[in-house]
Amino acid sequence: MAKSLLLLQPLALTLLSLLPSISLCFSADSPIDRRILVLVDDLAVRSSHSSFFSVLASRGSDLDFRLADDPNLSLQRYGQPLYEALILFSPSATRFGGSLDHQAVLDFVDAGHDLILAADPSASDLIKGIAAECGVDFDEDAEAVVIDHSGYAASETEGDHTLIAGDEFIRSDVILGEKPIEAPVLFRGIGHSLNTANSQVLKVLSASPSAYSANPSTKLSSPPSLTGSAISLVSVVQARNNARVLISGSLDLFSNRYFKSGVQKVGSSTKHQKSGNEQFVTEISKWVFHERGHLKAVNVSHHKVGESSEPSMYRINDDLEYLVEIYEWSGTTWKPYVADDVQVQFYMMSPYVLKTLSTDQKGLYSTSFKVPDVYGVFQFKVEYQRLGYTSFSLSKQIPVRPFRHDEYERFITAAYPYYGASFSTMAGFFIFSIVYLYHK
Template identity: 35%
Template sequence: MKTLFLFTLIIQFTSFIFAKSNSLSGNRILVVLDNIEDKSNYSIFFKSLEDRGFDLSYSSASDDKLELIKFEESLYDHLVLLAPETNYYENDVGPKQIIEFIDKGGNVLLAANENTGSTTQDLLYEFGSVVDEAKFNVIDNFVHNSTTSSVLALDKLEIPISSDELEAPILYSGTAIKFKGKNPYSKPLLVAGPAAYSWDNSAVNKDPLVTGSNIVLVNTLQAVNNARIIITGSTKMFTDEFIESPVKINDKTYEKSGNLDFITNISKWTFQEKKVLKVISSKHHKVGETERPEYYTIKNNMHYEIELSEYNDGIWQPFNATDIQLELIMLDPYIRTTLKQQPITNPTSSTFSIDLIIPDHCGVFTFKVDYRRYGLSWILEKDVIAIHPLHYNEFPRFLGEGLPYYFGAFSMLGGFIIISILALYHEDDTKKNTDTVTSSKKEKEVAATEKKKN
């Protein structure tokens, strides 16, 4: 009996060690439900998270033990909010604390529905979005499952967060989300069709809040600290009923919906199990050298390179791109150039590099790579270094562009020498001039004497 107990303990300890999630942010997930009994409605979704190594904790929004942050530290790494109808969370867990959780690097998967309460509405407002009125569902009379127009069947993503293709349509039943303004960090992932609108069971007697492809069904948001948020207007798309439900569109029938694949994909992205970039190293130096200099001199030839790696499903692999740019900035960019990817020699990373000439301007410059692309975590790598002017002994003695000035200076010098020589060595006939002056004086004296005699 003791041997069996010890063997069981070893098995449990081993499974605890090796059951590690692929998330780079951690494996602690808090699931908040309207009622704890609703847990059984999402059993397939929750089991898929546990199979990926996540440690799930469940709580109802009204549980007095509900805590998200304690002693300025997050108690969880990820947050799944499936409690849209609750108007009040216990222990001051609300929009302000959830935003603080995101600021600390936490990831959030948020679901609303046609009966969204004030807490979820306030949180959506923080993300720049609003939901339609209560009891209003997204309806599409052309793209829906079988004969139920309020259950949409969508087989196309607006902007995929990965190259994954949908093998079966996604079933969606819920409210419409409208985003106010243009948030550069927010992108719609799944939108309604052109004939969709949001309304309740009554007759349409006014313009709906939003129609067509302006209805956002699933939206992605990535904060400046790389925390990720998924927002959707349907809790039903996560339920076992929608995951197991067959789909019929026109004459085409699917045994199961594509909901499980879809929510698995978006949850992997949200919990940072995929599309995560990391800077392995970055360096710059003069061409022909290997060490970073203390400073550069204007017009030096410089080599810059950065090594990046991409994380997907537990594997670090080389990152391929053609749009990574390097900027040399002093207040404004003096140089902005695209880095070239080098042949891959490392199975886990790739190198991007460029050779360029330092700007002909001295000062303190920032060498910056700021790469922000949808679906990928953002990278920011920068280094500050001074650029000096040329030393007195580094200037060229003669410049071809200065030939006109050289000619003007030397011509002036030559003219001055010639004039000086003429002035120094030119001699006048002074004797002839003296005789001429004397004779003219005598003629004047004779003329004066004759005038007196007369």
């Protein structure tokens, strides 16, 4: 017996060591990504990009730094996720270590987890392949970088105009925060285009109309494949399962050097003492890791007007009320979400009723309407999709019945002509019978 207990002790200790990792799975009550795996080509990135990592750590994230070829890499154990997000700062990695590979990264996103991917001119086919699956296509020329002779960052030396001062931002307070980014963002790297068949991917930082993608050390023998505003420098993806992905063509975008550098866009008289990189990266990382723009809908209910309990079915022409509470994650707590574009459908094969929900500014949305004069099995449907916000789809099924035989009015006003016709027919038949029987 004692020998059996000794054999079980190592197994028990192993299981106990797994409990912290297993308990870190995504929670709807706190959607922030807490444990993040950071893969790098060289651990020196941990120092050269420490400011970015410090920003994440200050917001409560637990960062686990690993080399991309670490033989012990794994994103899950015993079917449970070990991390809530993944940062790929390993653009030149041709393969990952352990059980991690191209498909494992995509499965990680398909499971609802978040991803930040940064590339540079040395980006491998592995990194480009992951980006392509997310709807982003990097330039096929392995030596091409983004060049802009009209939008580069001014410096003491002329250079090759590959250091871009980007200021073509997406107009979305949800993604980039309410405070505008006044200073241009420094960018040196490769450009990409968006797959037009993928409606989930968005440009966050675009190149100027004068930019193009080419090898700066050679003369152009043919027109560049990527030109102008079609070039995206930084893009984001919000998948249908609400997983979020950030794809950047520059690893230096996140570096300490670019965070602290001053910037002056060529042709501009304004010189900024500090680039917009830190603000840009901080704000967009909040969105990627669900600290902003994350919605939840709770307490969905419906009932007849004047009642409080939810019925098992409605009768045609009943007056009903539909209610739902919607909240937005502020980074620390849930706060009421306020909007005027939330709609509910009363649906059977097609919408019979479409109503915009009104809000009390405290998270409660409601509306009332009359049940259509059609019986069958209906659904209450709320499908909410707005730029930058997590989408949600609510549905509740409810049958609608016609009037029972004893629920109709005794006399219907519209039927008075038919009543008159019936009584006049009976009176006429009675008179005819009297005349026929008693008069020759």
